[in-house]
Amino acid sequence: MVDIATRVYNHKWKIxxxxxSLIDTDFYKLLMCQSVFRNKPDTQVTFSLINRSTHIPLANLIDEGELREQLDHIRSLSLSRGxxxxLRGNTFYGKRQMFRPDFMEWFEGMRLPPYHLERKGDQFELTFEGKWHEVMLWEIPALAVLMExxxxxxxxxxGKFELQVLYARAMTRVWEKIEALREVDNxxxxxxxxxxxxxxxxxxWCVQAMHEGLGNAFTGTSNCRIAMMxxxxxxxxxxxxxxxxxAALADDDEELARAPYDVLSDWxxxxxxxxxxxxxxxxxTKGFLDHAPDWLAGWTGIRIDSGDxxxxxxTAIDWWRARGEDPTTKRVIFSDGLDVEKIKELHAQFxxxxxxxxxxxxxxxxxFRGLVPNDALAPFSLVCKAVSANGRPTVKLSDNPNKAMGPADEIARYKRVFGVGEQAAQKVIV
Amino acid sequence: MVDIATRVYNHKWKIxxxxxSLIDTDFYKLLMCQSVFRNKPDTQVTFSLINRSTHIPLANLIDEGELREQLDHIRSLSLSRGxxxxLRGNTFYGKRQMFRPDFMEWFEGMRLPPYHLERKGDQFELTFEGKWHEVMLWEIPALAVLMExxxxxxxxxxGKFELQVLYARAMTRVWEKIEALREVDNxxxxxxxxxxxxxxxxxxWCVQAMHEGLGNAFTGTSNCRIAMMxxxxxxxxxxxxxxxxxAALADDDEELARAPYDVLSDWxxxxxxxxxxxxxxxxxTKGFLDHAPDWLAGWTGIRIDSGDxxxxxxTAIDWWRARGEDPTTKRVIFSDGLDVEKIKELHAQFxxxxxxxxxxxxxxxxxFRGLVPNDALAPFSLVCKAVSANGRPTVKLSDNPNKAMGPADEIARYKRVFGVGEQAAQKVIV
Structure with missing residues (x-):
């Protein structure tokens, strides 16, 4: 039986x-948002979309009107009661009330601030300006909209069956990855x-397949909405x-050198x-750890997100040992450019x-690599980053010069202040 | 929205x-049924299920009660108005009113006759006795029920995702076959x-995928229900x-020798x-064509269903030529043990x-070969054949001794009457 009301309701969709959902976003955005809401509530930040894969002409592939409709729709969202x-009632990392009442009250009334969208050649210029803890929440939905x-x-x-077979192939691929990962102990x-x-x-789908296929080896998802559902x-x-x-807010080199530790002190x-x-x-990484205060060595672990x-x-293991910590009690989280082979290799190694x-x-x-002609569904490197704070440009160096961003003179200054020498370039996969 | 009525209705299913549907069957069964209804309405026939793949212990895999429920359900079916x-209004092979009014009137009132089911070791003995034009309609549904x-x-x-990936793999396989067949001209x-x-x-699903993927090269389906839908x-x-x-009805060797041509004369x-x-x-095949009357050479084509x-x-092409017919105007239909490679090979050859x-x-x-452990979904050779007519055993020789059936002494007699010598054995795939 066709449910006529559902069908008619679906007809009414404009898009x-x-x-x-506002929580169709990464969990760490909410944690960071709460931190900023407390520690830097008056900071003005600009986020900007950056397509590092310049060979993908996004503005030729995506209709500007449709993009605006999707972004406008996101601006209409607010946190639902459920x-x-x-967020208020769940345990996160085993802890209740991770989100404080004052933050939740603000978040419940929050709507995403306006966006600025302009076509520049065959790319879009998409920026978000405003209070840091508001514009930062644009990052994930903006990326998700452009990717999708x-x-x-x-x-x-x-065609209909062509589509079904496309997803059949993609599902098979994910499942084969899961099957390969099943063989990895612990x-x-x-x-x-x-x-x-x-x-x-x-x-x-991928999250649910991981859950069924890997059982307890699958520890969860960064996506709050999916985690909830x-x-x-x-x-x-x-x-x-x-x-x-x-770092951008630092008034001089001394403050700049201290900034990364100030962040973690607040945290x-x-x-x-x-x-x-x-x-x-x-x-x-090297300079950061060398100059880190001792209390940081007491932290639970480290996340590796660039470089080799x-x-x-x-480097982290050696650092812990040098600071008198037992590395076997520490957690190392790999999160950059992973696929099955790399996961197995790193797991075996560490x-x-x-x-x-x-x-x-x-x-x-x-x-979806290789699954459609011209590889038109291959993933590409799209990011949405804070590019300025209170009018000053931000800089990121990372352990891979291909991931560096910011004005050239500022990059040079940061390299000097943080004592970053030659870096090995790594191909940015996604 | 959940349609509550649908959900409740579904709960009520017993199985x-x-x-x-009675027309979830092969089209040729209906054509033959009409022919038998006209030419041999009083013949008593027994159909019997034969599992040629004796290594598959059907009675251990399938619950007898469930099998009975499915067979009983089929007995409850009658032709729907649509x-x-x-059947009355469609064109088949370009012709209207393929099914005569008297046949349709009978078919509209028809219910499938009783079945006899008994467990014998780890196999089922499943037989159908009655008027030929009634019991013959058990063949396809009986096979389909046991296979499914x-x-x-x-x-x-x-598991749920394991299942989805199983079908994803099977779909991908079918689609890859279709993609390979797209390269075959005409x-x-x-x-x-x-x-x-x-x-x-x-x-x-397979039929629809063939339709989308092959376009006009896909000429249709033997399944009436799917053809209709x-x-x-x-x-x-x-x-x-x-x-x-x-042949079983023949009273002596002379009548026996003539029987295969009598069939085609009626047709x-x-x-x-x-x-x-x-x-x-x-x-x-050889003896049949050698002794065939000339009018048969005027027929449109031939179907190849056993042997090499x-x-x-x-053999058929040579026979047409010997009878003064132009083989390029004749149709050769291959229907035995086909897969993509064989199809491409035969197409290239002929x-x-x-x-x-x-x-x-x-x-x-x-x-589904190789897609589950122990190859538990691999196809196997199950048939449902007329084993006797008016109390006399039937015999089939075919061009492959592995497909022969009937009592040994009758097989010997038929071989003598039809002048069948040595035959090359072919592995029966399915």
């Missing part, structure tokens, strides 16, 4: 919305694939935007246990030396 | 029926896979049961054009020498 209940509109552009001309892996996913429904753990801690903005006051995860690479992951992990986890992103939730 | 309208219950037994322990291929399909829904051509002509029963009176397709192998297909096709068609069966609608 098929890509982002349907979402608010989940680009997917839709490639899927548009396909695996601990989470989904970090929200931002560059193929689509919401596809991420949701599927009753899974929400996973994530903090990201580069914190040190980038703190230290707010969080403990498994939320105390160092992200050391914003201005070079094995080198970075070994099992026993530290507790190993993986945050698996784009090649979990968007591996 | 999930496998066969839901199905009757379709065996599929369900293998699928039962599987292909003409139909679905003949009802009897040993994985399931009804799966056959329906998907607005495709229903395909099929006649089968071995006609000469087998006619000749009823049908013309593309329905005049010779099935020559029941008692050996290339040899049989060449294109230009005759009009070539393919009736693709089990390896279209049931190729």
């Amino acid at each position: 098929d919305p890509i982002v349907r 979402e608010s209940t989940w 509109l680009r997917s839709r552009a490639a899927l548009g001309p396909m 695996l601990s892996i989470a989904d970090f694939g929200t931002r560059r996913r193929h689509s919401y429904l596809w991420q949701d 599927r009753e899974l753990e929400a996973i994530g801690t903090n990201a580069h935007e914190l040190p980038m903005v703190y 230290h006051d707010e969080h403990d246990g498994n939320l105390r995860i160092i992200l050391p690479d914003t201005y070079g 992951p094995a080198t970075a992990a070994q 099992a026993g030396k530290a507790k190993i986890s993986f945050g698996w992103g784009t090649l979990l939730t968007n591996d | 999930d029926p496998i066969v839901r 199905e009757s309208t379709w 219950l065996r599929s369900r037994a293998a699928l039962g322990p599987m 292909l003409s291929i139909a679905d003949f896979g009802t009897r040993r399909r994985h399931s009804y829904l799966w056959q329906d 998907r607005e495709l051509e229903a395909i099929g002509t006649n089968a071995h049961e006609l000469p087998m029963v006619y 000749h009176d009823e049908h013309d054009g593309n329905l005049r397709i010779i099935l020559p192998d029941t008692y050996g 297909p290339a040899t049989a096709a060449q 294109a230009g020498k005759a009009k070539i068609s393919f009736g693709w069966g089990t390896l279209l609608t049931n190729d």
Whole structure:
């Protein structure tokens, strides 16, 4: 039986919305948002979309009007009662009331601020200006909208069965990855694939397949909405935007050198246990650890997000040992450019030396490589970053010069202040 | 929105029926049924299920109670008004009113006769006794029920996503076959896979995928229900049961020798054009053609269903030429043990020498080989045959001694009467 009311209701949709919830976002955005809401509530920040894959002409593939409709739809969203209940009532990392009442009250009334969209050649210029803790919440939905509109552009001309076989092939691929990962003893892996996913429904499928296929080895998803709907753990801690903005706000070189530690000092006051995860690479992992205060060595673990992951992990292990810590009690989370082979390789290399986890992103939730002509669904490197704070440009160096961003003179200054020398370039996959 | 009424209605199902329509059967069964209804209305025939794959212990895999429920459900079916309208109003092979009013009137009132089911070791003995034109209609639903219950037994322990990936893999396999067949110029291929399909829904999917993927090269399906629902051509002509029963009814060797031609004489009176397709192998292709009356050489084509297909096709081509016919105007339909490689090979070998068609069966609608542990979904060789007529045993020789059936002394007699010498054994795939 066709439910006529449902059918008629569906007819009334103006668009098929890509982002349907304010918590269809990464968990760490909410943690960071709360931190900023408390510590830097007056900071003005600009976020900007950057397509690092310049060979993908987004403005030719995606209709500007449709993009505006999707972004306008996101601006119409507010936290639903059930979402608010989940954030207030759930345990995160084993802890209740992770989100404070004053933050929740503000979040319940929050709407995303305006966006600025302009076509520039065959790319879009998409920026968000405003209070840091508001504009930062644009990052994930903006990326998800652009990724999915680009997917839709490639899927548009396909037939019904062709589409079904496309997804059949993609499902088979994900399942084969899961089968390969089943062979890894004591695996601990989470989904970090929200931002560059193929689509919401596809991420949701991948997460559920991981859950069925890997059981307890699958530790959860970074996506709050999916974590809520599927009753899974929400996973994530903090990201580069914190040190980038703190650094941009520094008035002189001395403050700049201290900024990355100030971030973690604020974090230290707010969080403990498994939320105390160092992200050391914003201005070079080696220098960051060398100059780190001793209390940071007491933190629970480290996340490796750029450069050669094995080198970075070994650097961290050596650092812990040098600071009198037992590395085997520490957690090392790999989260950059992972796929099955890399996961198995890193696991084999570091099992026993530290507790190993993986945050698996784009090649979990968007591996459609080779499945359509011209590889029109291959993932690409789209980011949305804080580019300025209170009018000053931000800088990111990371452990891979191909991921560096900011004005050239500022990059040079940061390199000097943080003592970053030659870096080995790594291909940015996604 | 959940449609509550639908949900409640679904709760009321006693079983999930496998066969839901009397025309979920092969088109040629209906053509033959009409022919028998006219020419041999009083013949008493016994059909019997035969599992040629004795290593598959059907009675251990399938619950007898469930099997009875499915068979009982089939006995409750009658022709629906829409199905009757379709049979009466549709064009088949370009012709209207293929089914005569007296036949349709009888068919509209028909219910399938009782079955006899008994467990014998780890196999089932399943037989149908009664008027030929009634019991013959058990063949396809009986096979479909056993095939699908065996599929369900293998699928039962599987998880939700495991199942989805299983079908994803099977879909990908079918689609890759379709992609390979797209490269064959002037292909003409139909679905003949009802009897040993994985399931009804799966056959329906395969047919639709063939339709989308091959366009006009896909000429239709033998399944009447699917042809009706998907607005495709229903395909099929006649089968071995006609000469087998006619032969069993023969009173002496002379009548026996004439029986296969008597069948086609009756057919000749009823049908013309593309329905005049010779099935020559029941008692050996070579002898059948050598002794055939000249009017048979005027028929439209031939169907190759056992033995080495290339040899049989060449035999037919030589025979047409010897009888003064132009083989390039004749149709050769291959329908035995086909898969993509064989189809491409036969097409390459005979294109230009005759009009070539393919009736693709089990390896279209049931190729789950290698997709589950112990290959528990691999197709197997289950048949349901007329084993006696008016108390006399039937015999089939075919061009493959591995497909021969009947009592040994009768097989010897038939071989003598039809002058069948040494035959090359072919592995029976499905």
